[in-house]
Amino acid sequence: MDHKFAIETHQMTKVYGSGNTEVIAMHDATMNVERGEVVALLGPSGAGKSTFLTAIGLINPPTSGQIFIGGQLILDGPQSHTNLRTFRKQHIGFVFQKANLIPFLTAIENVQVALEINGNSPRAARKEALALMDYLGVADRANGLPNTLSGGQQQRVAVARALANKPSVILADEPTAALDGHRGRQVMELFAQVAHERGAGVVVVTHDHRALDVFDTIYEMEDGAMGPKKRQSDLMPSH
Amino acid sequence: MNLAIKDIQHSLGRFALTALGIGMLLMVVMGMGGIYRGIEKDATLLIDRLGADLWVVQRDTRGPFAEVSRVPANLIHRMLAVPGVKSAREFVYHTVQREHQGKLFRMAILGLSWPEDNGAWLPLTSGRPLGASHYEMIADKSLGLGLGQRVRLGKETYTVVGITTSMMGSSGDGLGFFTVADSQAIQFNTSNEAIRLERAARLARGERSELGTNQPSLLEQAIKPAYELPSTAKPQISAVIVHLSPGADAQRVVEIVSGWRDVTIYTQQGQETLLLRGTVEKVRKQIGLFRVLLTVIAGIVMALILYTLTLDKIHSIALLKLIGAPDRMILGLIMQQALFLGTLGYAVAYILGRKIFPMFPRRVILTNEDLFMLGWIVLGISVASSFLGIWKATQVSPNEAVA
Ligand SMILES: Nc1ncnc2c1ncn2[C@@H]1O[C@H](COP(=O)(O)OP(=O)(O)OP(=O)(O)O)[C@@H](O)[C@H]1O
Ligand SMILES: [Mg+2]
Numbered sequence: 001m002d003h004k005f006a007i008e009t010h011q012m013t014k015v016y017g018s019g020n021t022e023v024i025a026m027h028d029a030t031m032n033v034e035r036g037e038v039v040a041l042l043g044p045s046g047a048g049k050s051t052f053l054t055a056i057g058l059i060n061p062p063t064s065g066q067i068f069i070g071g072q073l074i075l076d077g078p079q080s081h082t083n084l085r086t087f088r089k090q091h092i093g094f095v096f097q098k099a100n101l102i103p104f105l106t107a108i109e110n111v112q113v114a115l116e117i118n119g120n121s122p123r124a125a126r127k128e129a130l131a132l133m134d135y136l137g138v139a140d141r142a143n144g145l146p147n148t149l150s151g152g153q154q155q156r157v158a159v160a161r162a163l164a165n166k167p168s169v170i171l172a173d174e175p176t177a178a179l180d181g182h183r184g185r186q187v188m189e190l191f192a193q194v195a196h197e198r199g200a201g202v203v204v205v206t207h208d209h210r211a212l213d214v215f216d217t218i219y220e221m222e223d224g225a226m227g228p229k230k231r232q233s234d235l236m237p238s239h
Numbered sequence: 240m241n242l243a244i245k246d247i248q249h250s251l252g253r254f255a256l257t258a259l260g261i262g263m264l265l266m267v268v269m270g271m272g273g274i275y276r277g278i279e280k281d282a283t284l285l286i287d288r289l290g291a292d293l294w295v296v297q298r299d300t301r302g303p304f305a306e307v308s309r310v311p312a313n314l315i316h317r318m319l320a321v322p323g324v325k326s327a328r329e330f331v332y333h334t335v336q337r338e339h340q341g342k343l344f345r346m347a348i349l350g351l352s353w354p355e356d357n358g359a360w361l362p363l364t365s366g367r368p369l370g371a372s373h374y375e376m377i378a379d380k381s382l383g384l385g386l387g388q389r390v391r392l393g394k395e396t397y398t399v400v401g402i403t404t405s406m407m408g409s410s411g412d413g414l415g416f417f418t419v420a421d422s423q424a425i426q427f428n429t430s431n432e433a434i435r436l437e438r439a440a441r442l443a444r445g446e447r448s449e450l451g452t453n454q455p456s457l458l459e460q461a462i463k464p465a466y467e468l469p470s471t472a473k474p475q476i477s478a479v480i481v482h483l484s485p486g487a488d489a490q491r492v493v494e495i496v497s498g499w500r501d502v503t504i505y506t507q508q509g510q511e512t513l514l515l516r517g518t519v520e521k522v523r524k525q526i527g528l529f530r531v532l533l534t535v536i537a538g539i540v541m542a543l544i545l546y547t548l549t550l551d552k553i554h555s556i557a558l559l560k561l562i563g564a565p566d567r568m569i570l571g572l573i574m575q576q577a578l579f580l581g582t583l584g585y586a587v588a589y590i591l592g593r594k595i596f597p598m599f600p601r602r603v604i605l606t607n608e609d610l611f612m613l614g615w616i617v618l619g620i621s622v623a624s625s626f627l628g629i630w631k632a633t634q635v636s637p638n639e640a641v642a
Contacts, residue, residue, distance in 0.1 A: 060638045085564075085565070
């Protein structure tokens with residue numbers, strides 16, 4: 001995928017329910033994320049951030065609008081143009097607020113399973129998983145079950161899993177909510193590092209304004225509408 | 240990585256309990272099938288073991304098992320005169336319910352025609368066949384009697400000289416084998432007072448008759464014991480069982496005997512049909528229907544247990560879908576666990592059943608046919624409930640992993 005943009009969305013609208021219970025969670029949201037770009041998505045509760053993120057994560061198709069990943073049209077409204085599950089496996093890494101680990105697998109197995117799903121042999125997957133956990137500083141807890149790990153440790157395992165298949169898109173929904181400021185910042189820096197090293201597009205929903213300097217670009221959502229793109233360089237006074 | 244095994248390892252205790260539960264449920268189903276077969280087998284066991292070719296019973300009765308049949312003892316000699324008959328002997332059979340050492344004691348009594356038949360054909364596990372014309376018996380193990388033990392029946396005491404195994408009457412009571420004379424003595428045991436009264440009545444009847452007045456010496460004869468009287472018939476027997484010479488035409492013998500107006504003749508097959516159609520028919524149907532019901536219920540319960548197992552993992556399944564796990568992997572997780580639990584449950588049922596069923600008062604017979612059948616049913620339920628779980632898994636959206 002050598003297209004300039006990792007992610008492009010065009011006028012995405014999402015309507016939940018119908019009739020009396022109809023909620024327009026997102027309307028005409030457009031965002032382009034370049035390869036190697038790290039985007040922060042801000043906004044008040046209920047603004048539609050998670051709706052946007054799960055839409056580009058291909059697990060919550062929009063009601064209308066298009067999603068391109070690596071220049072390829074993937075979703076046109078709810079209509080998919082490829083096998084979404086296979087596509088997710090190869091190109092998208094997720095991290096959520098709650099570390100979503102499989103409770104009956106150990107920390108390392110949670111990472112390993114993602115690698116095996118993508119066609120790695122168990123041995124290679126295990127080796128790679130251990131290297132990733134080492135990278136994230138949780139190698140010593142590799143054989144612990146998720147419920148024996150602290151919130152921050154679980155979150156880092158989830159990050160390791162998201163990075164496992166070298167995705168071109170990394171999506172994170174409040175990944176640092178369970179972490180202290182220092183750890184939270186480390187995770188954000190890690191995302192930035194991966195984005196820059198590998199040329200992945202990263203979108204992070206966050207409420208943590210202290211770590212905003214890590215991001216290249218900042219968007220804000222309000223009532224389902226996507227605000228204008230702001231560059232870090234526009235926000236920071238230049239030295 | 241095998242997710243099914245990982246999940247089982249993670250909640251080993253829960254899986255073990257589930258397997259045990261399913262196992263006990265299947266054991267009950269297995270046992271019910273065994274009880275059904277036991278009733279069937281016990282009903283015809285005696286007929287099978289006696290191995291007679293033909294049964295001759297009282298005219299127009301379906302005796303001697305389905306109803307009472309009485310034929311004279313001399314029928315044996317008439318049967319022996321029929322061409323093709325190798326041997327004919329009396330069949331004397333009845334059930335007694337007495338007390339032995341303060342406990343209820345039910346025994347089906349079979350008379351052996353001593354001296355030709357001393358019970359050597361019985362499956363003896365210890366002791367010996369009958370060695371005397373009186374006061375000895377061979378007891379089935381299920382009666383709980385030991386070798387050398389003495390049992391009082393009627394006016395006499397009998398010593399157990401041999402023990403057999405798996406010899407039951409059609410109602411499941413253990414069999415005791417005696418000489419015909421002894422078994423009749425037990426059957427027709429009359430108290431002393433009853434005998435005195437009967438003799439007095441005979442005397443009174445004689446005194447009133449013209450013959451008695453004309454020939455008073457006859458009255459002296461009348462008060463003698465019954466067996467000394469020429470005119471009083473020997474106690475009658477239930478049936479005559481006939482063995483044919485090798486190569487003899489059974490149909491021919493049946494035709495000849497059918498011409499006799501006082502008896503009816505059945506083949507061994509005919510007797511078995513009479514027993515199964517009549518005596519044990521209702522019990523058999525009752526147990527049979529209950530068995531079907533139990534199997535259906537066990538199937539539903541098992542399916543629910545296996546389905547719940549999938550529901551418990553639905554969040555993990557959504558997560559697996561989110562990270563792109565193929566359907567094959569999720570299907571494997573559900574299907575392998577169902578099959579594993581089904582197999583384990585079946586094994587538990589079989590092992591437990593093998594230990595427990597022999598303690599039942601009546602025989603519980605696990606036939607290979609029934610075991611295979613149940614195996615297929617368990618397999619079917621495991622697969623069917625997996626499909627239910629797999630259907631549920633396909634319905635779950637990966638978005639639910641996030642919610
Ligand atoms: N499955 C759903 N069905 C109906 N309405 C929904 C559903 N999911 C979200 N909504 C609604 O859509 C709107 C946007 O929700 P969303 O979760 O995207 O907000 P958010 O910006 O992520 O908020 P938060 O910061 O609290 O996570 C909200 O009004 C929410 O109630
Ligand atoms: Mg949200």
